[in-house]
Amino acid sequence: MWPIFHKFGSPPWLYSISGAILRWLLPITLIALITGAIWGLLFTPAENVQGNSYRIIYIHVPAAVVALAGYYVMALAGAVSLIWRMKMADVAMKAAAPVGAAFTFIALFTGAVWGKPTWGTWWVWDARITSMLVLLFLYLGVVALYEAFDNKEAAGKACAVLSLVGMVNIPIIYKSVDWWYSLHQGASIKFTGETSIHSSMLYPLLLMIAAFYALFTCCLLLNMRAELLQREQRTQWVRKLIDKEVVN
Amino acid sequence: MSADSAGAPVLAARSLCLERGGRELFHDLSFDICAGQLWQIEGANGAGKTSLLRILCGLSRYGFDGQVERHVPLLYLGHQSALKALLTPRENLAFHVSGDSRYEDEKIESALSRVGLYGYEDVASHTLSAGQHRRVNLARLLLSDAPLWLLDEPFTAIDKAGVEELEALLVSQVAAGGSVVMTSHQTLNVDCDVRFLNLTTGLVA
């Protein structure tokens, strides 16, 4: 296990392996996304209650799932960077924050657009939407804290602490918001479709969830590569890389 | 007193490397600081003297390579005086945050009068001058029984008499078997061996 761990700690290795992964993962992801979107938009039947507006589910649910998972990826990377002082974990954590924020934004926006035809309002202070909003704030907090530090190594550590604090708090926030909403709930609004989703609707959804996970990985790797270069700009391997990549 | 007779090191630096802003400040720096030694770290501005001292005392924990082993309690005086303007010198010493034991009142009084702050014990520190702030910190040196002192530019803002006093303090600390590591541009006028660590040339002498 340790040799692999050490390899992950080596920037040039990570840079080249991530490049190799991206070369096939990115096309596959794009194909999966396009297939899933076309399948969900054009080839699935309309939902009984919501009609065609439910088709937003094919981006809303995957974005929400991946946004939440992304926070845990970020916090775990932060923990690794704090405990084992692994610089590459730092890079991964920093790279995850803006990507996670983008996915959270998508989940929020599509949720709002979905809410208008379904509930007749753009925004409901529903437990899930509210905690998604909090998640966006947490992501933005990490991004803002990172940008505020001049010393990027300190920035990485500080963000790692913050993301761990956030990870402890996410379940608490979610539970308390959930409880708060059930206390104040006036008209009962429930997400439909999830409990009794038809398999013809389910398969494209699963495909989209997988594709979004893959896309998150791609974005994470792309961000890490950019960050790696910047951090390692004075090292020999980056110099060599420049000769190779820029001359061409 | 020589290094050979001094026994086990109180502080050991092992292959320290530090890079700041793309420039290597020092590379593969190893040395042992033993009891009864006085070390002066030299170097041009920006040579990394303060950075090295912060690494040695443990305030810098990452961003450098190498290990530091600390074997004894230490006392660190940085650029900042760590004095609260709203507290009097007496309170500043009595409530000091560095975790020393609580000093008795008489001890604080005698220390303050020894550093020339007799009569200033109970005025708010913000009325004191920068040099007097440094002198309160000298009183900390008098009170402390830490075997290792790490002093960052201790002579700044101190008048001639104060410099002599501080030099006498350093000598007595070394004579009592303690050790001192300090950064300074000044030539020390002390009658004990001074070891030099020049960060610009990388020489240990």
Added chain:
Amino acid sequence: MYFDSLQAVLHMDGHGFYVWAAYAVTLVTLTATVIAPVLRRRRFLRQLAAQLKRAQGATAASARRIN
């Protein structure tokens, strides 16, 4: 295919605006998320290459600047 015509696809029984708006914004956001690091990496590489070229041209000058 569930819909009969392009018209029906765009209209989606009155929900077309919402569905297509959601997909469009998602597309834009995701594209930006993917493109941003690629651009950043490319810009950085170019910058660094230029910097190296300059350093090679004037080693002495750059040495003076650092000091």
Added chain:
Amino acid sequence: MTAPGAGQFCMRLLRRQLLLAVRRPLEIGNPLLFFAMVVSLFPLGLGPSPQTLADFAPGVLWITALLSNLLTSDAVFRSDFDDGSLEQLLLAPQPLYLSVLAYIGAHWITTGLLLAIVSPVFALMLNLPGQGIAALMASLLIGTALLSLIGGIGAALTVGLKRGGMLISLLILPLYMPVLIFGTAAVQAAVTGFPAGPYLAILGAMLCLAIALAPVAMAAGLRISIDA
């Protein structure tokens, strides 16, 4: 002479922080003044109808308390960072975990505790029904301690930054939300005649968790800030 035990050192820090606060009474008065002024803004915005005010009172009082706590939390470590005391604290042989607890304790005593004590006056001004006042005080007592602990994390992470003031609110406001929810819920329950105990118990549980974990994060944050 040996270094004092952790408990003794903690008490010394607590005394030091309280003494510093007493020496600058304006710092103690400011959050209270802020609380009073913001509370008096709400009737202007919501209208003077006693019923409206009474309905909104629990939320208004809690949000105002939260904001005034937020404003002061930036200063917990700031002056110690500026004059170098923080470096000395980090080098102290006593566990930093307990030392930061002492700082937070002093902060709570000079802000949250006082706020909880004066809150009934403002509760009456906002026409909060009498049966809610005890719950308000109790929830503020527990809740502001929680807020101070959470705010301390933000303060520790941003103390090394020159423009930390605005950033700290972005970092810690999301974490304040559960406290706000259960704090207002306790008051609302008491007003409507339900027991406030369960909500206070939840606040207490969160406080226990925060006491256990927040100092760890604060200590790590301070070490990072000092190192930056």
